[in-house]
Amino acid sequence: MWCVPELDEPYIQRMEDILAIYEKPLQEREPVVCVDEKPVVLHRDVRPPLAMRPGKPLRRDSEYERGGTANVFCGVQPKAGRYFLKVTPNRSSPEFADYLLDIAACYPEADTIHLIMDNLSSHTRKAVVERFGEQNGSWLWDRFTVHYTPAHGSWLNQAEIAIGLFSRQCLGRQRIGHQDSLRIHTRAWTRRMNSHHVLIQWGFTRKKARHTFGYSITRSRY
Numbered sequence: 001m002w003c004v005p006e007l008d009e010p011y012i013q014r015m016e017d018i019l020a021i022y023e024k025p026l027q028e029r030e031p032v033v034c035v036d037e038k039p040v041v042l043h044r045d046v047r048p049p050l051a052m053r054p055g056k057p058l059r060r061d062s063e064y065e066r067g068g069t070a071n072v073f074c075g076v077q078p079k080a081g082r083y084f085l086k087v088t089p090n091r092s093s094p095e096f097a098d099y100l101l102d103i104a105a106c107y108p109e110a111d112t113i114h115l116i117m118d119n120l121s122s123h124t125r126k127a128v129v130e131r132f133g134e135q136n137g138s139w140l141w142d143r144f145t146v147h148y149t150p151a152h153g154s155w156l157n158q159a160e161i162a163i164g165l166f167s168r169q170c171l172g173r174q175r176i177g178h179q180d181s182l183r184i185h186t187r188a189w190t191r192r193m194n195s196h197h198v199l200i201q202w203g204f205t206r207k208k209a210r211h212t213f214g215y216s217i218t219r220s221r222y
Contacts, residue, residue, distance in 0.1 A: 007213050014150040016217070019206045021114050021147060022158075026079040031107055033084070034116040035099075036159035037091045038072040038166065040182060043175040070179050072186060073099045076162040081197030082106075083162060085190045087183040091120075093127035097137070100128060104143045115144040116157055123148075158200050165198075 021032055043066060071091040075084035084103055088095040100115075107113050117123050123146075129137030149156045170189035176182045210216055 007215065011150040011153065012215060014148060015153060015156060015209060016206055018116060018147050018149065018156050019204065019209060021116070022078075022202050023205055029109070029111045030114060031077050031110055032079065032114040032116065033075050033077050033103060034157050034159035034162070035073065035075045035084075035103075036117065036154075036157055036163060037120075038074050038163045039091075040070045040072055040171065040176070042066070042068050042070060042177050042179070042182065070182055071095070072166070072182070074159050074163045074166060075099075075103055076159055076200065078158045078161075078200035078202060081193070081199045083190050083193045083198075085166065085186050087179060087186050089179065091122065093122040093124075094131050096122045097128045097131035097140075100144070101132075101140060104140060107143075110143075112145045113143055115146050116149065116159070117146070118149050118154055118157060119151065158202055161200050165193075 024030075024032070069090075071088045073084070073086045073088065073091070073096070076082065084099075084106070086099055086102065088099070103115075104113065125137070125141045128141045131137060132140060154160060166186075166189060170185055176185060
């Protein structure tokens, strides 16, 4: 939040837009879903971990073998405590388009799905159309109302909070050497979070933003 390089008009516009969406009450017909990506470096144990004594934690050898990288798409509906995590080989445009299709399928009755995300080159209508064709791709993209975070404003994306939880609670300090293993761990964590409906409490409002950054809105734009 404190890495704002310049509080210019485009930054304020996008920040106010996203904060206005966050301030709305939970609505079944217009869910708010935040999306981001988590790169994961895969490491394999060279030797199996051993317990020093019965009942004691396993001790790992310091030596490990690199197993490449993977990507985890992380989506969350903060006010509903609903999580959407998916392991993929990378964060390419086709993988992103498939992920959006997964999210859309979870809200068949929604009038629109408010999608909060950053300006990554794959986060575009073009990526979806190239994956599914003009007709189907346009239909899928139009299921969403997209709200982009401002440049250097990723702190406005609540998916970053979900990624932090996932990194600490699921990945932790364990070594995961294969995508299949990462997928198993990720699915288990996602099921646990969804079964407990773990909400994200977001307290930064437009009023607080104006006070913190020292600007005012003189006409109704947001």
